[in-house]
Amino acid sequence: MMAQDLPDALALQPFEAHESNVRSYCRSFPTLFRRAKGTVLVDRAGREYLDFFAGAGTLAFGHNPDFIKERLIAYLEADGISHGLDLYTEAKAEFIDAFVRLVLRPRGLDYRLQFTGPTGANAVEAALKLARKFTGRSGVFAFSGGYHGLSLGSLAATANRGKRAAAGTGLHDVTFVPYPDGRMPAPDTLAWIERLFTDSHSGVELPAALIVETVQAEGGIHPAPVAWLQDLQTLAQRHGVLLIVDDIQVGCHRSGPFFSFERAGLRPDLVVLSKAISGYGLPMSLLLLRPELDIWQPGEHTGTFRGNQLAFVGGTAALERAAELGLAALVEQKGSRCRQWLQERVAPLDARLAVRGLGLIWGLDCAALPEGFASRVSARCFELGLVIETAGRQDAVLKLLPPLTTPDAQLDQGLAVIEQAVRDSLRG
Ligand code: PMP
Numbered sequence: 001m002m003a004q005d006l007p008d009a010l011a012l013q014p015f016e017a018h019e020s021n022v023r024s025y026c027r028s029f030p031t032l033f034r035r036a037k038g039t040v041l042v043d044r045a046g047r048e049y050l051d052f053f054a055g056a057g058t059l060a061f062g063h064n065p066d067f068i069k070e071r072l073i074a075y076l077e078a079d080g081i082s083h084g085l086d087l088y089t090e091a092k093a094e095f096i097d098a099f100v101r102l103v104l105r106p107r108g109l110d111y112r113l114q115f116t117g118p119t120g121a122n123a124v125e126a127a128l129k130l131a132r133k134f135t136g137r138s139g140v141f142a143f144s145g146g147y148h149g150l151s152l153g154s155l156a157a158t159a160n161r162g163k164r165a166a167a168g169t170g171l172h173d174v175t176f177v178p179y180p181d182g183r184m185p186a187p188d189t190l191a192w193i194e195r196l197f198t199d200s201h202s203g204v205e206l207p208a209a210l211i212v213e214t215v216q217a218e219g220g221i222h223p224a225p226v227a228w229l230q231d232l233q234t235l236a237q238r239h240g241v242l243l244i245v246d247d248i249q250v251g252c253h254r255s256g257p258f259f260s261f262e263r264a265g266l267r268p269d270l271v272v273l274s275k276a277i278s279g280y281g282l283p284m285s286l287l288l289l290r291p292e293l294d295i296w297q298p299g300e301h302t303g304t305f306r307g308n309q310l311a312f313v314g315g316t317a318a319l320e321r322a323a324e325l326g327l328a329a330l331v332e333q334k335g336s337r338c339r340q341w342l343q344e345r346v347a348p349l350d351a352r353l354a355v356r357g358l359g360l361i362w363g364l365d366c367a368a369l370p371e372g373f374a375s376r377v378s379a380r381c382f383e384l385g386l387v388i389e390t391a392g393r394q395d396a397v398l399k400l401l402p403p404l405t406t407p408d409a410q411l412d413q414g415l416a417v418i419e420q421a422v423r424d425s426l427r428g
Helices: 013-018 066-077 090-107 120-135 152-156 161-165 189-198 226-238 260-264 309-325 327-349 373-383 408-427
Strands: 033-037 040-043 048-051 112-115 140-143 174-177 209-212 242-246 270-273 286-289 354-358 361-365 389-391 397-400
Touching (some): 048 408, 066 309, 090 112, 120 152, 120 209, 174 189, 189 226, 226 260, 309 327, 327 354, 373 389, 373 397, 373 408
Parallel strands (some): 140 209, 209 242
Antiparallel strands (some): 361 397
């Protein structure tokens, strides 16, 4: 019997029988997916789902965008290099040229590009290693609620206790400080950090770096205030501590401008990018470093898969398309559509709901409702044909991450499903 002839429960049986228990997202969306286009996923039975998760924000242009697919097919047809280690290749040269021309130069930014292993975690590892090597210090400051990956170095800077417990070994050299997420009445995080940096009896050494997301995504959609971000940079500079911005999830226009830190006019020492950078969901990660920091010895941070040429081809096309479309403005416009719907039609359904976000990353905070509420809404959305995940403590925040180019009609359709699912969950 072919997979397509199997009843649903049986179709999922190979995964349940043979795939590790570590699998995660598939548990929230238990169907056998077959194909996808734009903002629509289609399962084996031909059922369509709107995708407001978009590969955790990876699919900025949706699934299989034709303008990239065509270039990939042409590249494959011509037997272009597909795996290139870190060899000089045309595909990589074109990506570097596009990145410098379309992203760095117009913003007056001067960074060297380091292609790391293809996961976000590996780019974070590289950033932390380089910061330590450059400063000769081992400590790092990170923020409660922050997420930077699950490899040991990046996991040490990831706040989630459940994920940390899985390390099975010590996670060293990271000091966590509160993020300005409104959990405490205006905690003066910056004064706290300054105190820890300067007090000879603080118990904490001056760190190599501060690593921060300008909008905590996995942490539950918390945009940091602009003034706080600016003061954080000033504080880091004053003490010779490097500022690492993790733009893996909210970079590449997710928050509006290409870099999420543009809204605060920051000039981070190090920036990590991944997820949406290849435009097609092909694995690729990038560390941007100030030229003075480039003290690596050749091969000191290496990896077999730093040269996914198809990702370079896709990434070049994505950068060009973003510039042609004026993606920043488009994201603002689509983002305010989401905000309006959430604020005017969803939040009023219950006074305990709260809405946060910017660009095209929005959260419906359900933490004040009984535990599990957001997960129930997500499950109900799936029944109604919408893929949407949760984030934050106790998974209490419903997280909207639609492709940035989702047509307005599909945005509205997805938002209407969320509204319906919240109504149903409040009743249930
Ligand atoms: N940093 C941030 C901000 C992320 O959102 C993620 C992934 N959710 C990572 C790092 C880790 O990326 P990866 O899963 O590709 O290792």
